[in-house]
Amino acid sequence: MNVKGVAPFVAAAVATAVLLVSTVASSGDEGKSDARAFLDGRQLRIMAPAAPGGGWDQTAREMQSALRGTVGRTEVYNVNGAGGTIGLSQYTRYRGQPTELMVMGLVMVGAIASNHSPVTLSQTTPLARLTTDYEIIVVPTNSPVQSMRDLVARMRADLGSVSIAGGSAGGVEQILAGLVGRAIGGDPAKVNYIAHSGGGEALTTVLSGSATAAVSGVSELVPQVKAGKMRALAVSSPQRLPALPDVPTLKEAGVDVELANWRAVVAPAGITVDEESALEDVVVEMTRGDAWQETLRRRGWADATMVGPEFDAFMESEQRRIAQVLKEMGLA
Amino acid sequence: MDQIGSLLDGFGSALSPMNLLWALVGVTIGTAVGVLPGIGPALTVAMLLPITFRLEASSALIMFAGIYYGGMYGGSTTSILLNTPGETSSMMSALEGNRMARAGRGAAALATAAIGSFVAGTIGTVGLTFLAPVVADFAITRFGPEEYVALMAVAFVTVSALLGPSLLKGVASLLIGLTVGLVGIDGQTGQARLAFGVPALLDGVEVVILVVALFALGETFGHLLAGTGTSTVEPIRGRFALTGEDLRRSWPAWLRGTALGFPIGSLPAGGADVPTFLSYSLERRLSKHPEQFGKGAIEGLAGPEAANNAAAAGVLVPLLTIGLPTSATAAVILTAFQSYGLQPGPQLFSGSGELVWALIASLYIGNVMLLVLNLPLVGLWARMLTIPAYGIYAGVLVFATLGTFAAGGTVTDLLVLYGLGLIGLLMRLADVPVVPAVVAMILGPLLEQQLRRALAISQGDAAVLWSGWITKVLWAVVLLALLLPPLLSYLRARRATTSPPEPAPAESPAPRPPA
Secondary structure, eight states: OOOOHHHHHHHHHHHHHHHHHHHHHHHOOOOOOOOOTTTTOOOEEEOOOOTTSSSHHHHHHHHHTTTHHHHHHEEEEEEGGGHHHHHHHHHHHTOOOEEEEEEEHHHHHHHHHHTTOOSSSGEEEEEEEEEEEEEEEEEETSSOSHHHHHHHHHHHGGGGGEEEEETTTTTTHHHHHHHHHTTTTGGGGOEEEEESSSSSHHHHHHHHHSSEEEEEHHHHHHHHHTSSSEEEEEEEEEOOBTTTTTBBTTTTTTTTOOEOOOEEEEEEETOHHHHHHHHHHHHHHHHHHHHHHHHHHHTTTOOOOOOHHHHHHHHHHHHHHHHHHHOOOOHO | OHHHHHHHHHHHTTTSSHHHHHHHHHHHHHHHHHTTTOOHHHHHHHHHHHHHSSOOOHHHHHHHHHHHHHHHHHHHHOOOHHOOSSSSGHHHHHHHHHHHHHIIIOOOOOOHHHHHHHHHHHHHHHHHHHHHHHHHHHHHHOHHHHHHHHHHHHHHHHHHGGSSSOOOHHHHHHHHHHHHHOEETTTOOOEEETTTTTTGGOOOOHHHHHHHIIIIIHHHHHHHOOOOOOOOOOOOOOOOOHHHHHHHHHHHHHHHHHHHHHHHSSSSTTHHHHHHHHHHHHHEEEEEEOOTTSSSHHHHHHHHHHHHHHHHHHHHHHOOOOOHOOOOHHHHHHHHHHTTTEEEEEETHHHSHHHHHHHHHHHHHHHHHHHHHHHHHHHHHHHHSSHHHHHOOOOOOOHHHHHHHHHHOOOOHHHHHOOOOOOHHHHHTTTOSHHHHHHHHHHHHHHHHHHHHHHHHTOOGGGGGGSHHHHHHHHHHHHHHHHHHHHHHHHHHHHHHOOOOOOOOOOOOOOOOOO
């Protein structure tokens, strides 16, 4: 066999295999294109400013499938890093383009404050809040801490001796730890918060008995609590959660704190009022659809749809509250 | 046994026609890219990772397992035929394998490597099946930050064995890696370090970028400076069958290599390099033909090849159970898991058991596929090497650039890649090994975060670092690793005065560009 003739053939075969993989993998996404009038045949693109698999990525991809019926095919892409601020800084270049959406949430509000990000949410047009996920405070089953009141008593006695493990620095878990510290009359900066890159890693630290307690998203921890590996002390929701009816809220346990890890969708700044309301309609219609309701059930997210002036005011107040507590904790 | 049931479920998922296809595509592409000179498994996996992103998690992991093992097989083919190991753990294969190939016994060399890899890979995967859940159960309740700190100390001390002949140069490389590892948002305070206000640097530099830059770009730039040379491919003579004599000499070496590779690989400080070095010196000590070593002794290839593949399975034990990567390849796999939304660690088996068992099952399947693919096709792979060097390195540049841009999506990533590539070139010119830099970049940030966590929890009391029995044992290992080698060489020096010195094992610097 001619050696020189074989080499390009093999190279071509490899290239074909690579192409085959990418095309086969991307086909099957074709939906009928029944675009809204204002979209005028253009395709919506949704940025998930986080790695594949996280909450924002899941939200973006669930939107993608829930929107298929109304606006046809949408494209989801990920820009990973730094609590979403890397994605946000790239997102601002889409000024005035109504087909470019971005998923964001409480964590981005916190990251903008703690990273001193030069780009802020004022360079976006808030469209709608979509879901919330609450936080849960847990201890290992063999911990002497029996209830939230026990934990609070220990924190009041010596705030620094109570170590609380959770996700990334400046993230929703640390914000909750700071809010709890302040609500019980302590200095949020003295809360002994131990940051981890994710909930699983934080769990390892608390299960080994090193940290006193852990904070994590409820949906992440329900299996561990039900398996009896962790004792749930309190949840950060306004009412008890259906999945954990025996676990009190922080308010019931005497700590006046409520925190929802909300997720929302925004459009670029500089779009017209008409475009904004058209996009809001698309999103609201999506949240009422069966596909989205099924998503909420499957993922364990709470429906938190909120649009218009109400959502604008909510964004304002969250930005103030989060920036303040992060500042008090010495993080911003 | 729980594991067997879970594994059977895993096979059920991995054996679906679609997943078998992905496994086949994975091993084929993995071998095809791994066979390119200078591209080791870590690089293969790093460059091919983006093409798995579009699949659903289980198919992506299955294809990924294929790429991983395929890259390992491809790498050994190149080491043997071209003498260009893509990573330190295949350097020993190059040593004897290339001699065999030069002596016209390339066929036997490739065969013993392929079968040895299959035997070792399969035994290693069986070990993984039974050991991983046990380790995970143990680690989940015992390993807090202070245990991790001691563990990292062990890892750093054992890594110093890889620093190469010159301690100063090894430490220089270590410092480069530590510095690059500092870039980005600090995990404990959320403040940016060494990011210079560039948003793309806030998340730090990906390990993959450092690996690609130091290994692939460094080597490519090196070729650019030296002028292109066409590499010499060893003609493959004879059939791909081992003679009875070869087999007799190979099989004990395969088993010994596996026995060294898997346990050491599965240690949290192991990696794949140490067992291959150990296996080589063991085979040399036990061989009835020590005079052939350095001239193409088949057991000197069979042992390290088996050790390398057994260790590759072993490395998955600490990776999957405590989230600790102990080799460059494992670090890339960690990145891969995270991009599929999985966090390796004690929770992985309980939280995403189905996926993990499908992955482990596809490791078995990939192994069989590779043996079938490699024995008859080795001639074809070898012909890929007849692509002129400039073509291959141009391809490497394209792959590296595209892969980096696809993963990061900004020009900054490319600037970082090429900046680090130039550093890689300088390191190469100055004879500074690049492996310590990669290892330091992986372990440095882990050690720092765990140390600060441990100290924050104890409110600054350093005694917590040696409080439990696990930490005490680990620190004892650190002391041993520090004190034993000087002691041994002292004893050896004393003995050498009474008996004739035995030839020193060949030194093993970082992989070099082909001459």
